[in-house]
Amino acid sequence: MTRVSSQQLLKSINQQKVLHLIFNEGPITRVELAQRTGLTQQTVTNVVKRLMQESLVSEGGTVPGRGGGKPIPLMVNSSRLYAIGIEVAVKYVRGTLVNFHNEVIGESRVDNEINKHEEQTLDYVRQVVRELLGILPDHERLYGIGCSVQGLVDAKQGVVIRSPGLAWRNFPLREKLQHEFGFPLFIENDVNLMATIENQQGLLSGAVNSLIFKMDYGIGGAIIFGNQLYPGASHVAGEFGHFKTFTGEDALPCHCGGRGCLTTLASISGLKGNKKLSLNEFNRKVRDCDAEACELYALISKGIGLALCNLVAFLNPDHILLAGKLIETLGDLLIPELQRELKESVPESCRNVRLLHVQQEVNEAKLAAGLVMKHFFEVPVDSLAL
Ligand SMILES: [Zn+2]
Known part of the structure; x- marks a missing residue:
């Protein structure tokens, strides 16, 4: 690891503080930046000069009604900074090129074949990244690639620990892609990523302690404790x-x-593998009141309810968020039943838990691009321990 001199480090912390504030609160003047960061006017002026030389920040014109000589507000050049987000799902790899305004510039998608080996999915990821790079004329302005992966991920090490659907086991995804493309690469488990973004700016922005479950090809879970993602001792917490x-x-x-795990029936792979049913077939049969499908539906619904009630009694969360294709498809039937189950079965002391669900498909590739922005504007607090 490279040691950074304390002066360089301070410079970079100051720079990140200023950049972070301009991004989140711009247009903002140098005077306001000094007041908000506690840095001296001179330091702010120097930092802003550097940021402008790197074309990260520009002066955003004068405020209407003000004459010459007044402070000029600053803005991040968000429309000229780019990030790529990749969603590595079991059935497909999808990529999105966005600018830092979160506007989609281009998209690409490859269907992922079943019976794959570990290099095959990686080839699809490469293909999608190359296509998106082809759309972007100026690669200097691309600040990284974010990957959302269905499976267990060690985000710090950039390794996919296990993804049964992708045939990845201890797979060094970051190393492989970073080496090839030369851009900073960030990876995160799909549910952890959704939990983090929903907690920051989405359905869970009013929550403090919440549980998030995605019921899709497989089932994943995440725990937000005190507005922080709880990773567990070996980054695998939330194996719902x-x-x-x-x-x-x-x-x-x-x-x-x-044996008897929730995913053996309450997921797309479980329905297919154990009951020879696609999610669409299952959905149609349940709505047509097919006796066998309704019996299976009752079993699944009871299973999910039981698991949720145990978790609520044990962890006392304020919110639960359900997402994934199973919820998008059957949520209108499932959610009221689960709500009733929670009301009737958990101890009275934890009944104030709110059950929410994602009704429409989330663009996870776009969420993954958000990882790049998060890291780009992050103040390197960790480095203070050096
Ligand atoms: Zn299991």
């Missing part, structure tokens, strides 16, 4: 899919080596 839910003859073997 392997909650032991089904018993007796309904306890089917799971790919984790256990």
Whole structure:
């Protein structure tokens, strides 16, 4: 690891403080920046000069009604800074090129084949990144690639620990792509990413302690504790899919080596693998009141309810957010039942929990591009421990 001299470090912390504030609150004047950061006017002037030389920041014209000589507000050149976001799902790889205003400049998508080997999905990711790079004329202005991955991810190390659907096990995704493309690369588990963004600026912005579950091809979960993502001792907290839910003859073997896990029935892969049903077929049959499908639906709904009630009694969250294709498809039936179950079954002391759900598909590639922006504007507080 490179040691940074304390003077350089201070310079970079000051620079990030100023840049962060201009991005979040611009247009903002140098005087306001000095007041808000506690830095001297001279330091702010020097930092802004550097940022303008790098074309990251520009003067945003005068405020109407003001004459010459008045302070000129500053803005980040968001429309000329770019990020790529990639969603690595089991069935497809999708990429989005956005500017820092979050405007989509270009998109690309490749369907991911089943029975893949580890390099195959990586090839699809490469293909999508190359296509997006082809759209962008000035690669100097691209500040990184963010990847959202369905599977267990060690975001710090940039390694996919395990993704059964992608055939990735201890797969050094960041190293492989960063080496090839030369841009900073950030990876995060899809549910952790959604939890973080929803907590910052979405459905969970009023929440403090929440649980997030995505029921999709597989099932993933995330825990937000005190507005921070709780990673667990080895970055795998939130394995909601392997909650032991089904018993007796309904306890089917799971790919984790256990039996009766929630994912064996309450996920797209579970329905397909164990009941030979696609999600659409299952949905149609349930709505047509097919007896067998309704029985299976009741089992799944009861299973999810049981798992949620146990979690609420144990962790006392203020919010639960459900997402994923299973919820998008069956949410109108499931959510009222789960709400009733929570009201009736959890201890009275935790009944104020609010159950929310994502109704429309989220553009996870765009969320992944947000990882690049998050890191770009981050004040390097960690470095203070050097
Ligand atoms: Zn399992």
